Amino acid sequence: MTVSHIDIKSVNKIFNPGENAVVALKDINLHIPDGQFVCLLGPSGCGKSTLLNAIAGFALPSSGTITAAGNLVTGPGPERGMVFQEYALFPWMTVEKNIAFGLEIKGTPAAQIASRVDELLAMLSLTDFRQRFPKDLSGGMRQRVAIARVLALDSPIMLMDEPFGALDALTRRNLQDELLRIWAELKKTIIFVTHSIEEAIYLADRIVVMTYRPGTVKRDILVDLPRLRDPAAPEFNALKRELGALVMEEQQRHHTDELRIAAVD
Ligand code: ADP
Numbered sequence: 001m002t003v004s005h006i007d008i009k010s011v012n013k014i015f016n017p018g019e020n021a022v023v024a025l026k027d028i029n030l031h032i033p034d035g036q037f038v039c040l041l042g043p044s045g046c047g048k049s050t051l052l053n054a055i056a057g058f059a060l061p062s063s064g065t066i067t068a069a070g071n072l073v074t075g076p077g078p079e080r081g082m083v084f085q086e087y088a089l090f091p092w093m094t095v096e097k098n099i100a101f102g103l104e105i106k107g108t109p110a111a112q113i114a115s116r117v118d119e120l121l122a123m124l125s126l127t128d129f130r131q132r133f134p135k136d137l138s139g140g141m142r143q144r145v146a147i148a149r150v151l152a153l154d155s156p157i158m159l160m161d162e163p164f165g166a167l168d169a170l171t172r173r174n175l176q177d178e179l180l181r182i183w184a185e186l187k188k189t190i191i192f193v194t195h196s197i198e199e200a201i202y203l204a205d206r207i208v209v210m211t212y213r214p215g216t217v218k219r220d221i222l223v224d225l226p227r228l229r230d231p232a233a234p235e236f237n238a239l240k241r242e243l244g245a246l247v248m249e250e251q252q253r254h255h256t257d258e259l260r261i262a263a264v265d
Pocket residue numbers: 015016022023024042043044045046047048049050051213215
């Protein structure tokens with residue numbers, strides 16, 4: 001298996017240090033082994049994106065260290081690919097050009113790019129859409145292209161920030177299944193941010209539940225259910241209830257905090 005583990009040690013992130021400081025992450029410690037599928041779960045405002053961006057190297061921690069595939073994270077790097085919620089495609093490029101772009105930048109020989117693009121188009125059921133532009137695709141199709149783009153660069157680690165959050169339920173389930181298939185085939189480490197409890201249980205080997213401000217690890221749970229998982233199964237529902245209670249506690253804290261801020265204003 002490729003080296004793709006991640007070590008997060010004593011990570012803190014403070015926005016606007018000083019009077020209006022926001023402690024977004026506090027003392028996060030996680031070891032994520034090679035090939036694990038991890039979901040970061042919690043209501044909005046608990047630091048999921050901040051942690052993902054720190055791992056991606058877009059916004060470094062205020063203190064603590066992150067290593068990814070053995071390298072200290074000091075900025076974005078080729079061992080980490082990121083898929084965003086809002087597709088992030090180039091609107092003026094066709095599907096195949098969007099997928100090829102990163103390889104072209106890297107100076108990959110044209111013949112190699114062509115065969116890799118063909119492979120990815122097939123893997124994500126996009127072959128018939130290769131000449132289309134993003135505006136002529138559905139949301140689900142656009143997100144397939146975004147995933148193909150990241151896969152093209154063959155990063156051992158894939159970071160995903162609510163990638164299916166804007167999709168309807170059926171498209172979302174299809175893409176979840178495709179992602180699980182690709183993950184089983186390519187054995188990448190995936191860190192996937194979601195606020196959907198069901199999505200986390202459906203996908204992850206491990207669910208890290210975060211607390212609302214400061215963002216800490218509230219619970220770290222291994223999900224030991226065979227895939228493909230059945231959301232109607234009693235074990236699935238038992239876990240859903242357990243996680244629901246944990247997330248609800250944090251949502252309450254968020255709500256109380258908002259009321260407090262409103263009272264001060
Ligand atoms: P989540 O992804 O779980 O919704 P975020 O990581 O976006 O949470 O945010 C965590 C906390 O940090 C929130 O309270 C948010 O308001 C705050 N925050 C995020 N980014 C910034 C920023 N650039 N400046 C100030 N506060 C921020």
